Amino acid sequence: MKLLNTTIKNNVLQSMTKILDENRELLLKANKKDLDAFNKEDQAMYDRLILNNGKIDGMIKAINEVKAQEDPVNQIISNDVLENGLQVTNKTSPFGTIMIIYESRPDVTVEAAVLAFKSNNRILLKGGKEAIFSNKVLVEFWHKALTENNISEDYIKLLQMDRKETQEFLKNPTEQLDLIVPRGGERLINFVKEHATCAVLISGRGNNFLYVDEKADWNKTLAVIIDAKTAKISACNALDKILINKNIEDFNNKLKELQTVLKDRNVSILVDEDVQNVLKNESLITDKTIWRQEFLALKCCIGAVNNLNEAVEMINKYSGGHSAAIMTTNDENADNFMQQVDCAAVYKNSSTRFTDGGQLGVGAELAISTDKLHHRGPLGLKKLVTNKYYIYGKGHIRN
Template sequence: MNTLLSIETRNAVLLRMAELLEQERANIIAINKTDLDAYDGDDISMFDRLKVDDAKVDEMIKAATHLASQKDPVGVERFSFKHDNGMQVYNKTASFGTVLIIYESRPDVTVEAAGIAFKSGNKILLKGGKESLRSNLKIVELWHQALKEQDASKDWVEYLQFNRTETQTFLEKPTQRLDLIVPRGGERLIAFVKQHATCPVIVSGRGNNFVYVHKEADLDIALDVIMNGKSKISACNAVDKVLIDENLPNKGEFVKRLISKLKDFKIEVLGDETISKENGLEAITSDDIWYEEFLDYKILIGEIASNQDTIDMINKYSGGHSSSIITTNETAAKTFMENVDTAAVYHNASTRFTDGGQLGLGGELAISTDKLHQRGPIGLQHLVTNKWYVHGNGQIR
């Protein structure tokens, strides 16, 4: 096991990483282009996540710089207690040890998620998808250079070039110590990791997020929030389902406005029985579609009787990620927010804010839909476990 690197060394590596990303910007983008050209799939959201342009490099640099400026998450005192017998007891945060990040298509994860795990004192194992291999290897090369320049072992960041079978074997029988696994990708990847892993897994779950337009909604806000929710279809915080209160005044007119705006943006609009009949839309043939995360230019609009019915519907069908109520009624908003079982609940705001950077964490390792350990965006301060430090002078029980 690697001895914990001092916070000065960890920060110096991150700052050097930011400089190297800037220096190698053109190379990274050119190498990424070979990954993009080689991608032969038809998954548009995968292609979107695979792409590295100037803006993506800027984000990576910002993430590394910001991480270097944050407080050390390791060794933070969480609790202290003086025992009757004179022992001094502390509980402090501690690093996990070795974190494996398994991810699809997103080369920025190689900087952002790895950076968070590194700053919190962990050794990083990276297993990216084959579609982004060249981009990932280039970025890992920069990690190694930054580590070497600070006299730190290259082992702190290791890239695993495994195929699916080798990955499965490694998950079932790791050839080195493994304390935590973070899968970043679709439901198939997460299911695969959960099935085979022999250590804890942080589940970065699916989206399938809902917006509820309450009968006392400000309709301009409703329109903006729904449209913004569809502004990036590859994001797990995108909106897939819209529920409209049947008692909304001018409901028909609002739905028509919404549908026409969505169609302007080439978004396919589906409706439940009522909405499709009233607006000449394609009707859904099975309620199972309410469970589906689209990751596509597609949205489903339905009519709902009440706030309580909405809460029940979201709790049944959503991915446990994000949901939003649009209303001017504070009591209705409070009831919705307290009872909807998603990691983030919004009142008159877009679900697109479920993101570590946007919620003040500076970045995120993943967005967890699990309830244990940490729920929602997992920032630097959450990627730690804890440890008891007990100081005595010969006490026995």
């Protein structure tokens, strides 16, 4: 794929911000069609589907942030001259064609495309049917921005396929595919992994845990839990599971206070046997598989553990590998927890809601990767490239 000049790419992004700003009403009307057709029983998905002027401002901000970032393509990683005289240069390089599969969120149509385009990749956008009107308009905006700058519309393409057609496309792509990013729940991820014939980068489920150490600051703990659980239930960085050390001072009363603050915010609670001995009216967890579930709802599980090692073991067994937090004033315990927990982001005395490209200083993100190859955490602009070796010789042969 020919490498586009950085100025040309930034000009396209500038055009897109102008088109978005000038055509807000057109986009909001399309979004209203999506909202009117949607079954509102799934509140989390409905929340992700909604567009308003604030979200459009966020799209424009994301594009401008990417525009301001250094072009990640053709950057020198290493440059060496070997003893035999060969010059070996390793440079960043585009993946080629990236396919992203996602549900509900029209803003992904903007963020995914801006990141792919700035990193010189072509992108195939497979959004959910619930956002089809919004996504059609947004891709029309992208095509207008591209054609205004004499760039092919083929760089950004909206795929309109049902589940069966998507399955067939994954098995037998009708065009080149170099990387697929499924951004959604475990069912979607397993579907893509089963049928894809190219590399898949997993943007896994949330199901985030918070461990309350026996040396935790309780007031800070409550504040962090309230934020992580209730601020945005539709986000993959929301909190679902709380583990409390049994040895914390005044264990029973702290559990009751936690129950009160959660109930005051309409959070339903499920508990293990130890916790139910204190919170007698809460539902008992009878099926341990619930510890694996991402709720995307005002719902959480509370369990009791004997020590930090038990908490780590439980998190590594059940979490989605996304985010986990420890609340403690003990630095050694915090270090042990953060080193041993197998998640993309680990926190000390902080809400898991910060697992977000913008919040972590990365800027717009394609997804939060829970894979260990090629990258883990927010997939920002710098991580949407691979690498290529350039070897320069003078008639060299290997004897």
